[in-house]
Structures are given as C-alpha cells and as structure tokens.
Amino acid sequence: MTHLGAFLQKLPQGAAALITASKNQYYLSGFPFEDGYLLLFADEALLLTDPRYVEAAQKGAGADFTVLCPPKMFETIKERLAAHGVDTLYVEEKNLTLAGREQIENRLPGVTLLAGASAWLGELRVQKDERELAAMATAQSITDAAFSHVLNFIKPGLREIDVALELEFFMRRNGADGVAFQTIAVSGSASSLPHGVPRDCPLEKGFLTMDFGARYGGYCSDMTRTVVLGRADADMKKVYETVLTAQKAALDAAAAGVSCKALDGVARTIIDEAGFAGRFGHSLGHGVGLDIHEAPRLSFGAAETDVLLPGHVVTFEPGIYLPGQYGCRIEDMAAVRADGTLLDFTKSEKELIELPWNC
Numbered sequence: 001m002t003h004l005g006a007f008l009q010k011l012p013q014g015a016a017a018l019i020t021a022s023k024n025q026y027y028l029s030g031f032p033f034e035d036g037y038l039l040l041f042a043d044e045a046l047l048l049t050d051p052r053y054v055e056a057a058q059k060g061a062g063a064d065f066t067v068l069c070p071p072k073m074f075e076t077i078k079e080r081l082a083a084h085g086v087d088t089l090y091v092e093e094k095n096l097t098l099a100g101r102e103q104i105e106n107r108l109p110g111v112t113l114l115a116g117a118s119a120w121l122g123e124l125r126v127q128k129d130e131r132e133l134a135a136m137a138t139a140q141s142i143t144d145a146a147f148s149h150v151l152n153f154i155k156p157g158l159r160e161i162d163v164a165l166e167l168e169f170f171m172r173r174n175g176a177d178g179v180a181f182q183t184i185a186v187s188g189s190a191s192s193l194p195h196g197v198p199r200d201c202p203l204e205k206g207f208l209t210m211d212f213g214a215r216y217g218g219y220c221s222d223m224t225r226t227v228v229l230g231r232a233d234a235d236m237k238k239v240y241e242t243v244l245t246a247q248k249a250a251l252d253a254a255a256a257g258v259s260c261k262a263l264d265g266v267a268r269t270i271i272d273e274a275g276f277a278g279r280f281g282h283s284l285g286h287g288v289g290l291d292i293h294e295a296p297r298l299s300f301g302a303a304e305t306d307v308l309l310p311g312h313v314v315t316f317e318p319g320i321y322l323p324g325q326y327g328c329r330i331e332d333m334a335a336v337r338a339d340g341t342l343l344d345f346t347k348s349e350k351e352l353i354e355l356p357w358n359c
C-alpha cells in the first residue's frame with residue numbers, strides 16, 4: 001500500500017486533511033517541496049504548489065495526486081472543501097503554529113480544525129517499508145565509505161573543521177542528497193562535549209569523535225566513531241572498551257518486542273559498573289527516518305510499553321564524557337527486520353583505531 005493509502009485509512013469518513021509540514025508532504029506525495037499544501041480527501045488527493053515547483057511536481061508526485069497551481073491557494077482549498085461537502089479538516093498538531101492556525105481559520109470560515117494528522121503520520125513514519133529501509137541502507141553505506149576515506153585524510157596540522165568538511169564533501173561526491181545533520185568532529189579536550197561544534201583550530205592529540213551522516217532519497221543515516229590521534233593510554237583504553245562493550249551488549253539484546261527503556265539499561269549498567277556512573281548523560285539512541293531524531297527513543301525516560309517493532313530504525317550510541325579530559329561515543333544505526341531480528345546498517349570498524357601522530 002502507498003503511504004497515502006495508509007494515511008487515508010486513518011482519516012475519519014467525511015473529513016479532509018491539510019498537510020503543511022514539508023517532510024510529511026514528501027512522505028505522502030513522494031515530492032519534495034517547501035511551500036504549498038496537500039489537501040487529502042478519501043477519494044481525491046491534491047498537491048497545491050506555486051509556479052517554481054509545478055512542472056517538477058507533475059513528474060515527481062505519486063500517481064494518486066493531482067497537482068494544482070492556483071493563484072489563490074486558500075480560495076481553491078475552500079472551493080474543494082465545499083465541492084466535497086466537508087467542513088472538518090484535520091491538521092498537524094505538532095507542526096502548526098498559533099499564527100498558522102489563525103491564518104487557516106480566517107481563510108476557511110465555518111471549517112472546524114481538528115488535531116490528529118501528526119499522530120497518524122507518526123504511527124506510519126515509525127514503521128519503515130522496504131523502500132525506505134533500502135534508502136537508509138544506501139545512506140549508511142555512503143556514510144561508512146566517508147569514514148574509511150577520512151581515516152586516510154586525517155593528519156597533523158588539519159583543523160577540526162577540515163575533517164568535518166572532508167566528510168561532508170565525500171558524502172556529497174558519492175551520492176548523498178546532503179548531510180543528515182551538522183557534522184561533529186571534536187578532538188582532545190573538546191571530545192568531552194557530546195554535541196561539540198568543530199573548531200577552527202588544529203586537531204588535538206587524543207580522542208577524535210566524528211558524528212556524521214548522509215541523507216539519501218530524503219532519508220538520514222547517523223553514525224559515530226571515536227579514533228585516537230597518537231596512542232591511547234590505559235585510562236583511554238578502559239573508556240573506549242567500556243563504551244564498546246556497552247554498545248555491543250545493547251545491539252545483542254535488541255529485537256522486536258524488547259523494551260526501549262530496558263535496552264538503555266543494558267548499556268547504562270555496563271558503563272555504571274565500570275566506574276563511570278553519571279558520565280553517560282544522554283539516552284542510548286533514537287529513531288531515524290526523514291528526520292534525524294524521531295520515534296522511538298531508546299531512553300531511560302521511555303514508557304514501559306514502548307517496545308521495538310519490525311520496521312523501526314534506531315541508533316545505539318552510548319558514550320562516556322569526562323569534563324576537562326576527553327570523551328568517547330560509538331554509534332551504529334540498525335533496523336528491526338520483519339522476522340524480529342536486528343539488521344545493523346553500520347559496517348565500519350569499531351575496534352580501537354590509533355592513527356600515527358608525530359607532532
């Protein structure tokens with residue numbers, strides 16, 4: 001079934017939906033655009049856009065969609081609602097601002113706006129189909145290739161921003177639509193910042209954490225590797241091995257039906273018992289899809305009823321961060337297969353890598 005077909009099954013009879021968020025518009029129509037609307041009825045799907053997009057939309061949108069380029073969007077929306085005899089419009093409660101709501105209400109007098117579309121789209125988007133999983137596998141293979149490439153690129157004298165840019169250039173040159181999020185490359189003492197920004201200063205000896213991902217076909221990938229510039233001392237090795245053991249244990253424990261909260265606990269217990277309690281400040285992982293952070297969360301704060309299900313794609317990214325010293329994180333992205341087992345998309349080496357550093 002198409003994404004549109006699945007969405008329409010959730011739409012109550014006699015109602016319509018107005019989709020305004022671009023990721024949701026892309027999910028349902030297959031066409032990426034920034035300004036415009038999807039207006040969905042049980043028996044008619046309209047994509048309303050402006051002259052910049054109309055030719056591409058006619059080629060790119062799903063066959064179920066009729067592309068319109070009206071001079072006055074809301075006049076057309078009003079006319080179509082009246083033609084279908086519909087006065088109930090479901091909107092995306094998570095995306096619509098107060099100003100956006102007021103605008104719609106002013107332009108569509110007599111139409112009742114109801115929340116619901118975000119919840120339905122959330123339920124659909126969390127469960128990736130084969131085509132989406134294939135896009136994410138490709139995104140991750142580009143990301144893995146970028147890691148192999150950058151290991152040969154890194155040398156003394158380069159700045160953190162050079163490493164981040166090289167990863168991004170490589171991914172773009174090798175088929176990515178773009179980056180999935182702002183690349184992190186932090187070295188030495190800055191590696192203790194889980195979401196540090198690459199600096200305009202030479203790479204420091206010690207840990208170098210790189211967290212990056214390609215976007216392919218609209219879908220994100222997300223991985224982290226921490227390598228050592230020079231040699232790791234015994235304390236650094238202990239930190240690295242603890243994070244790696246925690247990550248592998250969580251990956252081994254993951255399968256359909258396993259609680260998201262319990263998985264976080266598997267990794268956290270290993271880190272705590274190794275003497276690093278309180279040094280793993282974030283959650284184990286998050287869902288990935290068209291958004292870099294989406295449901296489900298592998299978190300100590302997750303509800304007891306949240307479990308992994310076939311079609312979920314999540315990250316496993318434990319870390320240990322010692323303020324003023326250094327930090328280390330290892331992250332893979334994996335999918336739950338139809339048979340309930342885990343498929344790790346990330347193929348990059350994760351045993352400790354030490355790069356020669358003579359400076």
Ligand code: ZN
Nearest residue numbers: 211222223331
């Ligand atoms: Zn990441």
Ligand code: ZN
Nearest residue numbers: 222315317331
């Ligand atoms: Zn992540």
